Amino acid sequence: xxxxxxxxxxxxxxxxxxxxxxxxxxxxxxxxxxxxxxxxxxxxxxxxxxxxxxxxxxxxxxxxxxxxxxxxxxxxxxxxxxxxxxxxxxxxxxxxxxxxxxxxxxxxxxxxxxxxxxxxxxxxxxxxxxxxxxxxxxxxxxxxxxxxxxxxxxxxxxxxxxxxxxxxxxxxxxxxxxxxxxxxxxxxxxxxxxxxxxxxxxxxxxxxxxxxxxxxxxxxxxxxxxxxxxxxxxxxxxxxxxxxxxxxxxxxxxxxxxxxxxxxxxxxxxxxxxxxxxxxxxxxxxxxxx
Amino acid sequence: xxxxxxxxxxxxxxxxxxxxxxxxxxxxxxxxxxxxxxxxxxxxxxxxxxxxxxxxxxxxxxxxxxxxxxxxxxxxxxxxxxxxxxxxxxxxxxxxxxxxxxxxxxxxxxxxxxxxxxxxxxxxxxxxxxxxxxxxxxxxxxxxxxxxxxxxxxxxxxxxxxxxxxxxxxxxxxxxxxxxxxxxxxxxxxxxxxxxxxxxxxxxxxxxxxxxxxxxxxxxxxxxxxxxxxxxxxxxxxxxxxxxxxxxxxxxxxxxxxxxxxxxxxxxxxxxxxxxxxxxxxxxxxxxxxxxxxxxxxxxxxxxxxxxxxxxxxxxxxxxxxxxxxxxxxxx
Amino acid sequence: xxxxxxxxxxxxxxxxxxxxxxxxxxxxxxxxxxxxxxxxxxxxxxxxxxxxxxxxxxxxxxxxxxxxxxxxxxxxxxxxxxxxxxxxxxxxxxxxxxxxxxxxxxxxxxxxxxxxxxxxxxxxxxxxxxxxxxxxxxxxxxxxxxxxxxxxxxxxxxxxxxxxxxxxxxxxxxxxxxxxxxxxxxxxxxxxxxxxxxxxxxxxxxxxxxxxxxxxxxxxxxxxxxxxxxxxxxxxxxxxxxxxxxxxxxxxxxxxxxxxxxxxxxxxxxxxxxxxxxxxxxxxxxxxxxxxxxxxxxxxxxxxxxxxxxxxxxxxxxxxxxxxxxxxxxxxxxxxxxxxx
Numbered sequence: 001x002x003x004x005x006x007x008x009x010x011x012x013x014x015x016x017x018x019x020x021x022x023x024x025x026x027x028x029x030x031x032x033x034x035x036x037x038x039x040x041x042x043x044x045x046x047x048x049x050x051x052x053x054x055x056x057x058x059x060x061x062x063x064x065x066x067x068x069x070x071x072x073x074x075x076x077x078x079x080x081x082x083x084x085x086x087x088x089x090x091x092x093x094x095x096x097x098x099x100x101x102x103x104x105x106x107x108x109x110x111x112x113x114x115x116x117x118x119x120x121x122x123x124x125x126x127x128x129x130x131x132x133x134x135x136x137x138x139x140x141x142x143x144x145x146x147x148x149x150x151x152x153x154x155x156x157x158x159x160x161x162x163x164x165x166x167x168x169x170x171x172x173x174x175x176x177x178x179x180x181x182x183x184x185x186x187x188x189x190x191x192x193x194x195x196x197x198x199x200x201x202x203x204x205x206x207x208x209x210x211x212x213x214x215x216x217x218x219x220x221x222x223x224x225x226x227x228x229x230x231x232x233x234x235x236x237x238x239x240x241x242x243x244x245x246x247x248x249x250x251x252x253x254x255x256x257x258x259x260x261x262x263x264x265x266x267x268x269x270x271x272x273x274x275x276x277x278x279x280x281x282x283x284x285x286x287x288x289x290x
Numbered sequence: 291x292x293x294x295x296x297x298x299x300x301x302x303x304x305x306x307x308x309x310x311x312x313x314x315x316x317x318x319x320x321x322x323x324x325x326x327x328x329x330x331x332x333x334x335x336x337x338x339x340x341x342x343x344x345x346x347x348x349x350x351x352x353x354x355x356x357x358x359x360x361x362x363x364x365x366x367x368x369x370x371x372x373x374x375x376x377x378x379x380x381x382x383x384x385x386x387x388x389x390x391x392x393x394x395x396x397x398x399x400x401x402x403x404x405x406x407x408x409x410x411x412x413x414x415x416x417x418x419x420x421x422x423x424x425x426x427x428x429x430x431x432x433x434x435x436x437x438x439x440x441x442x443x444x445x446x447x448x449x450x451x452x453x454x455x456x457x458x459x460x461x462x463x464x465x466x467x468x469x470x471x472x473x474x475x476x477x478x479x480x481x482x483x484x485x486x487x488x489x490x491x492x493x494x495x496x497x498x499x500x501x502x503x504x505x506x507x508x509x510x511x512x513x514x515x516x517x518x519x520x521x522x523x524x525x526x527x528x529x530x531x532x533x534x535x536x537x538x539x540x541x542x543x544x545x546x547x548x549x550x551x552x553x554x555x556x557x558x559x560x561x562x563x564x565x566x567x568x569x570x571x572x573x574x575x576x577x578x579x580x581x582x583x584x585x586x587x588x589x590x591x592x593x594x595x596x597x598x599x600x601x602x603x604x605x606x607x608x609x610x611x612x613x614x615x616x617x618x619x620x621x622x
Numbered sequence: 623x624x625x626x627x628x629x630x631x632x633x634x635x636x637x638x639x640x641x642x643x644x645x646x647x648x649x650x651x652x653x654x655x656x657x658x659x660x661x662x663x664x665x666x667x668x669x670x671x672x673x674x675x676x677x678x679x680x681x682x683x684x685x686x687x688x689x690x691x692x693x694x695x696x697x698x699x700x701x702x703x704x705x706x707x708x709x710x711x712x713x714x715x716x717x718x719x720x721x722x723x724x725x726x727x728x729x730x731x732x733x734x735x736x737x738x739x740x741x742x743x744x745x746x747x748x749x750x751x752x753x754x755x756x757x758x759x760x761x762x763x764x765x766x767x768x769x770x771x772x773x774x775x776x777x778x779x780x781x782x783x784x785x786x787x788x789x790x791x792x793x794x795x796x797x798x799x800x801x802x803x804x805x806x807x808x809x810x811x812x813x814x815x816x817x818x819x820x821x822x823x824x825x826x827x828x829x830x831x832x833x834x835x836x837x838x839x840x841x842x843x844x845x846x847x848x849x850x851x852x853x854x855x856x857x858x859x860x861x862x863x864x865x866x867x868x869x870x871x872x873x874x875x876x877x878x879x880x881x882x883x884x885x886x887x888x889x890x891x892x893x894x895x896x897x898x899x900x901x902x903x904x905x906x907x908x909x910x911x912x913x914x915x916x917x918x919x920x921x922x923x924x925x926x927x928x929x930x931x932x933x934x935x936x937x938x939x940x941x942x943x944x945x946x947x948x949x950x951x952x953x954x955x956x957x958x959x960x961x962x963x
Contacts (some may be wrong), residue, residue, distance in 0.1 A: 010735045010738065010739075011734075011735070012688040012689065012735055013689065013732055013734070013735075014690055014870065014883070015689070015690045015697060015700075015881075020740045049963065057870070060881075061876075062694075062872070062879045063872050063874035064872055065532075065870075065871065065872050067797075067897075083902060088897040088898055090897060091897035091898065092533060092890050092897075093534045094897060101934075102897065105694075147926060188755045217921060251893070251896075252902070253893075253895060253896050253898075255868070255869060255870045256868070256870060259732065259734050260726060260727060260732065260734060260868075261867060261868045261870070261886070262726075262867035262868075262888065262916070263867065263886075263888075263893065263894065264865065264922065265912075265916070266902070267835045267840075267915075267920065268919065268920035268923040268924060287840040287841075288840070288841060289903060290902055290913075320943040321945040321947070321948055322756065322757065322937070322938075322943065322945075323756075325943050326943070327851060327942055327943035327944070327945075328850075328851040328942050329851075330850045330851065346660040348941065348942055352853065353850075353851075356906075361905070362901070362904040362905065363904060363905065414923070417654060421670060421671065421672060421753075423672075423753075423755055423756055425756065439753075439756075461894070481954060484940070488879060496644075508655075510676065510685055510860050510885070511685070511884075511885075512855065512856050512857045512859075512860035512861075512887075513855060513890070514853075514855035514856065514857035515855055516854055516855075517853040517854055517855030517856070518855060518941050526892075530892055538873065539686065539871045539872070539873045539880075539884060540685075540686050540871075540882075540884050541686035541687075541873065541882045541884065566941070570853070570855060570940055570941035572675060572676065572860065572861050572939045573655065573675060573676060573858045574653070574654060574655050575673070604739060612849075
């Protein structure tokens with residue numbers, strides 16, 4: 001578990017730090033997924049914001065509200081934070097955020113939650129399985145692992161990532177760069193290709209089954225929509241991954257994000273505080289209210 | 291002679307065993323003295339749980355929209371149930387309102403009109419007794435004898451313990467019903483002059499504002515009034531909308547006022563003055579004096595009394611040539 | 623055991639002295655309800671009461687409070703409580719509730735500074751119960767009419783005096799500050815008085831195995847049955863001294879943006895609604911289950927105690943007489959079968 005870097009005594013945990021939108025990238029064809037690069041307004045907050053892969057932050061659109069978003073940049077990316085946010089038709093905050101332009105002040109509260117077990121993953125093979133726009137914190141993890149300072153600590157890295165269509169894939173330029181590397185085995189797939197698509201076609205669980213990564217000394221990180229998880233988790237189990245070796249990240253409606261307001265619990269676990277990262281074994285022990 | 295309670299039990303059992311109803315909504319014994327609790331009977335054998343006494347205060351029509359609303363967990367909805375409801379005047383009028391507002395299908399509802407002489411307010415009785423707890427109450431010939439936990443007995447005239455809304459009730463019997471139990475109460479005319487309301491309307495604007503804001507300053511925005519009201523069935527209440535944000539964060543008193551004014555005005559022509567909101571309010575706000583303004587307005591301005599007639603269109607959905615147009619002012 | 627006492631006719635003098643040094647809150651009767659209000663020259667305290675309709679939770683967790691204010695460039699100073707306060711006459715159940723709230727808001731890893739400063743700056747003078755009400759069930763959840771948990775000073779009523787004992791250091795300082803009005807007297811037999819009061823609680827629900835029963839019955843038809851009459855109104859949570867769920871909303875006025883923390887309730891339909899439209903608790907039965915699970919299962923799992931002090935307010939005030947004592951027993955007695963597909 002990561003050390004919580006937040007100061008303890010009487011800091012106001014509801015107050016965000018100030019950042020400014022530095023860059024906005026439209027990630028997908030449907031134009032409802034944008035990556036926001038946020039620069040810290042004060043150097044001190046930049047220094048103090050130490051996070052791990054898998055953590056999230058509450059983004060404040062001042063005067064509108066907050067939303068909890070996984071951190072898509074890697075701890076190795078210094079001086080800024082990146083968040084990839086989907087705009088929901090009924091979402092008050094996501095709509096307001098998507099209407100923001102470069103230069104807008106955004107509040108950030110974080111880093112929050114626990115993280116992917118990068119300590120435990122050291123010396124192991126890492127299998128990363130992502131679907132749709134749940135890929136954000138996995139992207140953070142891949143950037144972290146592939147960084148020259150870190151790559152040596154991990155063994156073989158296998159990525160299976162899929163989206164509905166080529167236009168819906170996130171981080172397209174980065175995917176291309178990863179496909180060109182020899183220290184990560186990439187399998188990018190789409191449910192249905194188009195005229196220009198030359199890559200794989202097929203659902204993520206099916207492609208994963210084909211790739212059949214070796215479970216020995218391996219940890220699998222899996223993030224995706226419920227339907228993808230429903231079919232992917234059994235594949236990993238069949239391949240021989242123990243439920244303690246399959247790691248996933250859960251979502252829930254949140255407000256405080258710090259385990260105080262009582263909103264995001266699944267059973268006795270708070271997704272913001274005891275999660276969002278859980279092992280499959282822990283998820284199976286949770287009551288059915290997701 | 292079988293009592294109303296026995297008749298209700300027999301009727302419920304019969305409806306269920308004959309398959310004419312899937313569910314009977316009534317009252318059963320509560321866990322506290324002078325209280326009953328809403329009861330949902332689905333088996334004829336359980337009809338014996340139903341009670342009928344002076345403490346059957348809740349407006350059971352509040353459960354009707356839920357019986358017929360789609361279940362969000364099911365992809366394919368089940369056919370709507372046949373529901374029977376034990377109805378006083380207020381429950382019956384609320385049911386009529388829900389039918390005309392298309393929340394409840396008439397053909398799936400059996401209204402069983404029960405005899406009501408007004409329900410008693412247990413909290414009022416306790417207040418009159420003082421700090422010693424009432425442990426039992428017996429009713430006989432219009433007199434209520436309560437005993438407290440020191441053994442002391444106090445006698446009350448029934449009419450002195452009537453719930454506020456019941457004291458001024460003008461419609462004791464469900465106007466539209468399929469089955470009648472016992473001697474139904476009177477169906478029109480006031481039983482007692484509504485002094486509190488008359489006092490309110492005769493105040494100056496400043497005095498009325500003082501009373502309104504004074505009462506509502508107690509409000510903790512728990513929304514119990516809304517949840518207890520059969521008319522508040524909106525899937526997303528205006529008070530919960532964020533775009534636009536009608537009632538703000540709830541912090542300022544103006545937010546409290548916005549909520550209550552909005553909710554009260556949404557009752558215009560619909561409120562049956564059952565008092566469910568007052569009963570539910572945990573801090574004892576006298577909402578009735580204000581909601582009754584909207585009830586009286588509907589009668590004065592549009593000749594409309596809610597819940598008496600299935601053929602009657604909702605007041606604010608109808609435009610009649612005779613409608614008052616005194617809000618149209620001459621340009622200066 | 624008590625160690626000092628004060629004559630009842632000296633209480634007004636004590637309260638006058640306290641209100642000169644502190645902001646004093648005590649039960650007062652106004653508009654037919656008894657609630658904790660600020661005592662000043664115009665307002666009298668009343669100690670002749672069983673319990674208030676709404677708990678004194680408001681004094682520590684206000685219904686709505688500003689947790690930060692932003693003017694577009696910088697944050698303004700936090701509005702933390704800095705006055706010293708005394709809450710006088712709180713019942714042991716309500717005091718214990720504060721101890722339960724501490725478990726959530728005052729932890730090693732994270733503290734809510736607004737709540738913590740209120741707790742730090744307030745002396746809680748409790749008044750033990752000699753006359754529990756029929757809806758009380760404090761003894762079933764690890765509390766009791768003479769419990770001192772969460773209190774700084776505990777007092778108990780006799781015929782013409784109140785006996786008193788300091789529980790915490792803060793309480794000792796308080797007793798020293800007003801020592802002139804008290805006399806040393808250890809004769810009051812609190813153990814006997816506590817037993818007498820406990821014996822007056824007639825309905826003693828059996829909550830010993832509740833957590834285990836709830837664990838086994840998450841998916842069970844019983845939840846549909848018991849929640850049928852529940853209106854989902856939230857009155858129970860708002861008057862409950864241990865319910866603390868809150869919402870964070872933005873308030874925007876000219877030049878100022880405020881983040882407001884307000885009471886919320888897990889029984890409300892929108893509580894867990896996702897922006898995507900998905901709701902993990904889409905029906906009332908799921909929400910009532912959450913309420914009971916939180917209080918009698920999850921709180922025990924996290925902290926080893928029930929999240930309920932048995933004050934009975936929810937029993938008294940529920941508009942449909944949904945009685946938590948009855949409901950817990952019904953769940954525990956439900957056949958242990960999962961919901962049919």
